[in-house]
Amino acid sequence: MDTPASVGASLLSQPKRTSFYLTIFVATIGNALEWFDILIYGFFATTIAKTFFPASSPAVSLLVTLGTFGISYLVRPIGALALGSYADRHGRKASMLVSIMMMMVGTLTIAVMPGYASIGMAAPIAVLAARLLQGFSAGGEFGSTTAFLVEQAPHRSGFMASFQFASQGLSYLLAAAFGAVLTSTLDTASMESWGWRVPFFFGILIGPIGLYLRRQMQEEHNVHNLDRSPVARTPVRTVLAQQKLRMLLSIGVLAVSTGTSYVILYIPTYAVKQLHMPANFGFTATVLTGAILMFVPPFIGLLSDRVGRIRLMAASGVIFTLSIYPVFAALIRHPNLGALMAMMAWIGLLKAVYFGALPALMADAFPKETRATGMAVSYNIGVTVFGGFAPLIVDSLIQLTGNKLSPALYLAFLGALSLVALWKCKTALRLR
Secondary structure, three states: OOOHHHHEEEHHHHHHHHHHHHHHHHHHHHHHHHHHHHHHHHOOOOHHHHHHHOOOOHHHHHHHHHHHHHHHHHHHHHHHHHHHHHHHHOOOOHHHHHHHHHHHHHHHHHHOOOOHHHHHHHHHHHHHHHHHHHHHHHHHHHHHHHHHHHHHHHHHHHHHHHHHHHHHHHHHHHHHHHHHHHHHOOOOHHHOOOOHHHHHHHHHHHHHHHHHHHHHHOOOOOOOOOOOOOOOOOHHHHHHHHHHHHHHHHHHHHHHHHHHHHHHHHHHHHHHHEEEEEEEEHHHHHHHHHHHHHHHHHHHHHHHHHHHHHHHHHHHHHHHHHHHHHHHHHHHHOOOHHHHHHHHHHHHHHHHHHHHHHHHHHHHOOHHHHHHHHHHHHHHHHHHHHHHHHHHHHHHHHHHHHHOOOOOHHHHEEEEEEEEHHHHHHOOOOOO
């Protein structure tokens, strides 16, 4: 039985509600900025293609733009190794500060870069360099911030970690809202000359706020209490040599979540190019998806602390894998705004249930001394292989086969893969 003294000590040890939620905000603002920048590049791919990657064929121009989008993901595992290891050796806060500063530089470069018509080949080269810098920065963001969140309240790790992905929902909401407003109010000439740059400048404004707040935050895992064991001093070597199964299974369970994220990003382009809808339809539907992805995950994270991660994720994964083809087929038969919004709401709800518990499951898969490195490497390899190139893959498949259901086939494959990985997590790693 707890004594009054022990109860009082427990209450004193708990953070105030304001600081608790401020901690979540500070940790996730960098992730929100990262995803906002990713989304606006993808959402405005058609316009960016004309500005920086002109070609004789609009289809070729779009493929080059999406290819540049995907190439930036090749550097993410390198950023994960560098910044994840840095976080495990020097603290989560140090890595998170480096990450957000690099992201700000990349975003500013794209926002102010003149187009191909003004400076020729220097324009696409500079954009590619900026995307590579953003990719390196993003490589360390997930592992560092997720580790930071779960270590602030280990008994509520599912709830805490869920805000990492809820911040992605906020990014979807903001980026899609910009797309809906700009495409509804600006003509084509204005969009191509300056309109697409507006959300990038907005992203730049987020950066300094996040940087300032991160400098002020305190962390449980800091330079004064870091583990000095050989494992902690060489986290990259430990993960790659001794924790390969944990890394591979983390990549597997991530596959359907990251693939879905990037197909959602591709939907505004898909709606225009394949379904011949007005540009604002795709953005409007994605606003709804963003709202679902923002508000649902914390409830799922809280529930996962009570009933387990795998049970929730497996149920969502099975329903998603079986239903994704029929919902895309229904949209193709009835290409209107109502059908598009219904499909996006369904995808958003299933994804929110799945990835609301996902970051905590990935954190559970690695011991504390290698957690940031293990999650960063797993996450960024998974995002690179199954996510970053997803828009290019599905657009290429549509152009090669003429099958407008290619996105559904790709996602169904990833769903099956992730379900196998979830089963192995339960049997091999004894996760719940």
